Structure formats: structure tokens, C-alpha cells
Amino acid sequence: xxxxxxxxxxxxSRPSGTPVPENFELAEIDVPAxxxxxxxxxxxxxxxxxxxxxxxMDVQSYVPPFQIGEALSGGAxxxxxxxxxxxxxVGTWLNHMNGWREYAISDxxxxxxxxxxxAPPEAFLGVxxxxxxTAYAGLLRxxxxxxxxxxxxxxxxxxxGSVVCQIAKAKGCYVAGSAGSDEKCDWLKNEAGVDAxxxxxxxxxxxxxxxxxxxxCPKGIDVYxxxxxxxxxxxxxxxxxxxxxxxxxxxxxxxxxxxxxxxPWNLILAxxxxxxxxxxxxxxxxxxxxxxxxxxxxxxxxGKIKRKExxxxxxxxxxxxxxxxxxxxxxxxxxVKLS
Amino acid sequence: xxxxxxxxxxxxSRPSGTPVPENFELAEIDVPAxxxxxxxxxxxxxxxxxxxxxxxMDVQSYVPPFQIGEALSGGAxxxxxxxxxxxxxVGTWLNHMNGWREYAISDxxxxxxxxxxxAPPEAFLGVxxxxxxTAYAGLLRxxxxxxxxxxxxxxxxxxxGSVVCQIAKAKGCYVAGSAGSDEKCDWLKNEAGVDAxxxxxxxxxxxxxxxxxxxxCPKGIDVYxxxxxxxxxxxxxxxxxxxxxxxxxxxxxxxxxxxxxxxPWNLILAxxxxxxxxxxxxxxxxxxxxxxxxxxxxxxxxGKIKRKExxxxxxxxxxxxxxxxxxxxxxxxxxVKLS
Numbered sequence: 001x002x003x004x005x006x007x008x009x010x011x012x013s014r015p016s017g018t019p020v021p022e023n024f025e026l027a028e029i030d031v032p033a034x035x036x037x038x039x040x041x042x043x044x045x046x047x048x049x050x051x052x053x054x055x056x057m058d059v060q061s062y063v064p065p066f067q068i069g070e071a072l073s074g075g076a077x078x079x080x081x082x083x084x085x086x087x088x089x090v091g092t093w094l095n096h097m098n099g100w101r102e103y104a105i106s107d108x109x110x111x112x113x114x115x116x117x118x119a120p121p122e123a124f125l126g127v128x129x130x131x132x133x134t135a136y137a138g139l140l141r142x143x144x145x146x147x148x149x150x151x152x153x154x155x156x157x158x159x160x161g162s163v164v165c166q167i168a169k170a171k172g173c174y175v176a177g178s179a180g181s182d183e184k185c186d187w188l189k190n191e192a193g194v195d196a197x198x199x200x201x202x203x204x205x206x207x208x209x210x211x212x213x214x215x216x217c218p219k220g221i222d223v224y225x226x227x228x229x230x231x232x233x234x235x236x237x238x239x240x241x242x243x244x245x246x247x248x249x250x251x252x253x254x255x256x257x258x259x260x261x262x263x264p265w266n267l268i269l270a271x272x273x274x275x276x277x278x279x280x281x282x283x284x285x286x287x288x289x290x291x292x293x294x295x296x297x298x299x300x301x302x303g304k305i306k307r308k309e310x311x312x313x314x315x316x317x318x319x320x321x322x323x324x325x326x327x328x329x330x331x332x333x334x335x336v337k338l339s
Numbered sequence: 340x341x342x343x344x345x346x347x348x349x350x351x352s353r354p355s356g357t358p359v360p361e362n363f364e365l366a367e368i369d370v371p372a373x374x375x376x377x378x379x380x381x382x383x384x385x386x387x388x389x390x391x392x393x394x395x396m397d398v399q400s401y402v403p404p405f406q407i408g409e410a411l412s413g414g415a416x417x418x419x420x421x422x423x424x425x426x427x428x429v430g431t432w433l434n435h436m437n438g439w440r441e442y443a444i445s446d447x448x449x450x451x452x453x454x455x456x457x458a459p460p461e462a463f464l465g466v467x468x469x470x471x472x473t474a475y476a477g478l479l480r481x482x483x484x485x486x487x488x489x490x491x492x493x494x495x496x497x498x499x500g501s502v503v504c505q506i507a508k509a510k511g512c513y514v515a516g517s518a519g520s521d522e523k524c525d526w527l528k529n530e531a532g533v534d535a536x537x538x539x540x541x542x543x544x545x546x547x548x549x550x551x552x553x554x555x556c557p558k559g560i561d562v563y564x565x566x567x568x569x570x571x572x573x574x575x576x577x578x579x580x581x582x583x584x585x586x587x588x589x590x591x592x593x594x595x596x597x598x599x600x601x602x603p604w605n606l607i608l609a610x611x612x613x614x615x616x617x618x619x620x621x622x623x624x625x626x627x628x629x630x631x632x633x634x635x636x637x638x639x640x641x642g643k644i645k646r647k648e649x650x651x652x653x654x655x656x657x658x659x660x661x662x663x664x665x666x667x668x669x670x671x672x673x674x675v676k677l678s
Contacts, residue, residue, distance in 0.1 A: 062581075261604055268568065278613075
């Protein structure tokens with residue numbers, strides 16, 4: 001495999017506020033020969049996810065920060081093209097964490113083999129991968145979903161939200177959600193089977209948004225799936241039913257803040273309404289993967305869950321794909337096709 | 340019993356912001372003769388509690404609002420002095436909800452008989468009553484207390500907080516707390532056995548408070564028992580350990596707000612740290628009363644829990660006692676002695 005080149009995207013500088021193209025740089029390296037026990041992976045797909053914004057800051061969190069001048073990393077799907085590891089022969093398809101590059105070298109130990117006959121490989125970065133399990137664990141375990149619950153999903157057409165909506169429908173719940181375009185709302189209503197949708201960009205004020213959410217949830221909200229924060233959260237606190245659950249998956253409206261923004265002024269409602277707000281990280285719920293990989297492929301096969309993906313082509317476009325997460329350019333799972 | 344007079348405190352007007360004396364009026368009524376099945380109770384003790392502030396506003400909540408011109412109500416301990424109900428004979432001691440008056444008439448059906456040989460009757464308004472059960476349910480069920488947890492208690496010398504501190508110590512935890520005077524802090528340290536205390540009035544800024552809390556909790560916070568809100572909550576979010584639990588019992592710093600105050604700007608930390616913030620109301624946890632009445636009297640007898648009460652004498656002082664809750668005049672349980 002000598003003479004092979006691999007393009008990769010490196011962190012050029014840490015974003016201040018919304019990421020800009022200058023925070024990224026494209027580089028090309030010579031792919032080295034693999035060592036004992038190592039494998040060479042040709043990446044076909046890579047994932048961009050909102051949590052990566054946190055890793056671009058130089059702070060300790062549940063994942064270590066990216067380093068300036070080094071290639072970024074993240075979920076990817078690839079095929080083994082060279083192998084010194086008999087457990088991972090050439091031709092094996094892997095779901096692994098060495099994305100943002102065309103070729104990756106690994107010892108295979110933390111890579112997950114996938115069966116591309118089950119679903120297209122890119123599905124393992126979305127519905128059948130980390131975003132899907134995030135939706136599954138967040139809704140069922142953290143959200144303690146019960147049949148008949150009234151569910152409100154923010155960023156409902158996103159990688160996680162779109163799966164949350166469809167799992168809740170498969171479980172016999174009333175589901176409403178908000179998204180940022182009429183096209184997304186139409187898909188949620190007509191394809192994902194969501195009962196009521198809101199294009200939040202038509203809501204000028206928090207009061208407008210709350211009125212729209214109240215109309216979409218005439219029986220209040222039992223489970224509020226939080227991906228965005230801000231006015232959505234204030235409105236939800238006002239509309240929650242007693243004993244409501246609020247899985248906190250993310251707050252994308254806050255990720256690019258350069259100064260502290262006020263939290264919800266009405267958080268005190270959590271006391272009188274006995275609300276539970278609970279943050280979670282999917283990696284702490286991997287024990288649910290077995291149930292997840294039983295349920296979700298079945299729902300996919302039955303048409304109860306539909307895949308929705310936005311695909312950018314070529315590693316050069318990976319920064320655009322990532323930046324697009326914060327402007328709502330993604331519709332369903334945002335992916336970059338590398339080959 | 341003809342010719343008997345009963346003084347009572349009525350709601351004269353709804354408070355705007357901090358309650359003032361003009362919101363209350365003292366009245367005296369002729370005690371009517373009791374009807375079939377009724378009992379007449381001479382109240383010896385009554386309770387003032389922060390939750391009553393909410394009932395003074397004309398909004399629906401988990402308890403209905405007080406009405407202007409009518410006597411207030413709340414927890415009280417009294418002795419039956421006249422009875423047309425053979426189940427509740429003269430001489431019975433009752434814990435009931437017709438406080439803010441010297442005499443109460445009832446059919447006895449919702450009143451709880453107490454055994455004054457177990458503890459002084461007023462203890463059933465504090466450690467052995469609603470505040471005690473609030474502490475017990477909030478810490479053990481909502482807070483999911485585990486041995487060795489690092490616990491931080493706000494309003495630690497209050498009716499609920501003082502019991503939370505002592506239950507956590509009885510359960511083998513490290514306990515720190517904040518209170519509003521050196522005298523309260525001394526009691527917490529020397530009598531209640533709290534490991535580290537903060538007089539929050541010495542902290543000029545949120546940053547000061549957070550530094551003091553960090554010093555008091557060198558291993559971070561696993562359970563934060565929330566009675567106050569505001570800067571304490573912001574600081575706690577910064578100091579919580581992963582998988583921390585935050586029972587939300589009340590936010591007394593917010594009860595007299597006349598305009599919305601910003602919520603915690605750092606609420607987003609709940610995602611990455613997998614925090615659980617959960618509001619609760621003691622009346623939804625009455626199923627724990629049996630365990631509570633097994634454990635807490637035993638801890639009292641063993642000296643693991645000490646009672647602390649602030650007593651105002653005479654029904655005329657009940658408004659002062661209530662208003663004192665918001666200026667920190669209470670040290671332990673605030674009580675009014677009526678006879």
C-alpha cells in the first residue's frame with residue numbers, strides 16, 4: 001500500500017462563537033505502512049455531530065478536547081483494506097472513531113464490526129448508531145416513556161430528534177415537535193407520522209413559541225426531549241404536566257455562546273410540578289445497545305422508522321457539514337461521504 | 340362551650356414581593372357550637388412554612404390559593420376539647436391543617452392523631468412532621484442518597500435543611516451546608532455534626548459563594564439539596580460531580596420576586612455531567628411515612644438528630660413568624676405557640 005495519500009481535516013484554531021472556515025485546515029499525509037497487529041481502514045463515511053463543538057474548546061469534559069494542528073476525530077464507517085490482525089481481515093466493515101480522514105490506522109480493538117447486509121453502512125452512523133441509541137436511551141430510560149404520553153421533541157428533524165419522534169410514535173404516544181423549516185415540518189408530519197409540528201422560525205418571541213407549543217400539545221407535555229435550550233426550554237417548563245420528564249440531550253442554541261446567557265427564569269416550576277430534568281451521555285447507556293439493536297432494525301423493516309440523511313460529498317466539505325449543524329443545514333443525520 | 344372566642348389571622352391583601360404586615364389582619368370570632376360528628380380543637384401550636392407564600396398568590400398550583408378576607412390555614416397541633424365524634428374523643432391530640440386560628444372545628448376525618456408521649460407535640464410540626472418527611476423523601480428517594488456521598492444542603496439550618504443534614508450524617512455521608520448567620524453555622528457544626536459550613540452572607544458575589552462551596556466540598560458534590568435557588572444553584576451546577584442528584588425542594592430566594600429573574604446560565608452542565616434535577620412535593624411521598632416514623636424517632640432517641648425550633652408566642656405574632664422565614668429569622672423549624 002505504499003504511495004497512498006490520505007486527506008484529513010485538522011483543527012487550525014479554536015472557534016470563538018460560531019465556527020468559521022478558518023478554524024479548519026485540510027492536509028494530506030502519506031499513509032504509513034501498518035505495524036504488527038494493525039489494520040488500515042478506508043473510510044467511506046464520516047459523521048459530524050454537535051457534541052464535537054465542545055471538544056473544540058480547551059476544557060475538560062466527558063471527552064478530551066481536540067488539539068490544534070491535529071486531525072479531528074469522530075464516528076466513521078470504513079472497510080479494512082490492509083490487515084496485520086487476523087481478527088479483522090481485509091473486507092471487514094467497521095464503525096470506529098477515526099473520522100475526519102480518508103484512511104485510518106488502528107489495532108481494531110475499539111472498532112465495532114458492522115454487517116452491511118443489514119442496512120446501508122451509513123445507517124450505522126445514524127439511526128442504527130450513536131444518534132439512534134441516544135434517542136432510544138434518552139426517551140425510554142431517562143424520559144421514562146409511557147404509552148399515551150404527550151411528547152414534545154426539539155430539533156425534531158435532526159439526527160437524534162427524528163428518531164425520538166418515531167420511537168415515541170411506535171410506542172403509541174402523541175408526538176409534537178419543532179424544526180426550522182417548512183420542508184422539515186412537512187417530512188415530520190407526512191413521513192415520520194408526527195402529530196403536530198412547529199416551524200419555530202415563524203415564532204418571533206418566546207411567547208409566540210409557547211403559544212404554538214401549547215396549541216401543538218393540547219394535553220400538555222409529559223416528556224420534553226431537549227436538544228436546543230433557550231426559549232424552547234422556558235416554554236416547555238410552562239407547559240409541562242405534573243411528574244413530567246425532561247431528558248436533556250443537548251442545548252445546541254447555547255453551544256456557540258461567547259458570553260453567559262440567562263437560564264430559564266421559570267425553573268422554579270420544576271418544584272411544584274414535580275418535574276425531572278436529567279442530562280445524559282449516550283456512552284453511559286451502552287448496556288441498552290442489545291435492546292436497541294433488536295428494536296430499531298425491526299422498526300426500520302416495518303417502516304415505523306424512516307431514515308433521513310443529509311449528505312455532503314468529499315472530505316473537503318466536512319467543515320461545511322459541521323458548521324451546517326448550527327445553521328440547521330442538516331435534515332436528519334448529517335453525513336460526509338468520503339468515497 | 341358557648342361564649343368562646345377564637346382569634347384568627349386572615350389574608351387582608353395579596354403580597355407583591357416580600358410580604359408586609361398589611362397583608363394580614365387579626366380577627367376574633369365567636370366559636371359556633373359543633374354539629375353532628377364534629378369536634379372542637381384547641382390549637383396549641385401552628386406552623387408557618389415557605390410554601391404558604393405561593394398560596395397567597397391567585398394562581399393554581401398543587402394547593403389552592405388562599406382567599407382574601409378568609410382565615411389562612413396550615414399545619415397545627417391541637418387537643419380536642421369538645422366532641423360529637425366518638426372516634427375522636429375529648430383529650431385526643433391531633434396534627435391537622437386548620438392553623439392560623441386558636442380554635443378549629445373539624446369532622447376529624449383528615450386529622451392525624453399523634454401520641455404526645457413519643458415527643459413534645461410541637462415536634463410533629465417539625466422533625467416528626469411535614470418538614471421532616473420532606474427531608475427524608477427528598478434526600479433518600481429523590482436524591483438517591485448513597486453511603487459516602489458528598490452532600491451540600493442549602494438553608495441548612497432551616498426546618499427541612501437541618502433534618503437533611505442530620506439524616507445524611509446518620510447515613511454516613513460527608514455533609515456541607517450554608518446558612519445565614521454565624522450562630523446558625525455554629526449550631527450546624529457543633530450540634531448537628533455537619534462537616535463544613537458557610538455563612539453565605541459573607542459571600543459578596545456568586546464567585547465568592549462558589550469558592551466557599553468548593554472549599555467546603557473538596558471532593559465535589561454528589562447530592563445538592565435545593566431550598567434557595569439563585570447563586571447557590573449556579574455554584575452547585577459548577578461543582579456537581581458526574582451523575583449528581585439535585586432534589587429541588589424549594590427556591591426561597593425566588594418566592595418574593597416581582598419580576599422574572601434569570602435562571603442559572605450554566606444549566607447546560609447538566610448534560611455533560613449527567614445530572615438529575617428533580618422537583619418534588621412531600622404529599623406525593625406519603626407512602627414513605629411508615630419508614631420515616633420508624634427511622635427518625637429512633638435517630639432522635641439516639642441523639643443522631645437534634646430538634647431545633649424558633650418559637651414566636653401568641654397568634655398575633657404569626658404574621659411576624661411567617662415574614663421572618665424570608666429574612667432568615669427562623670433557626671430550625673419556625674413555630675407559633677398559641678396557648
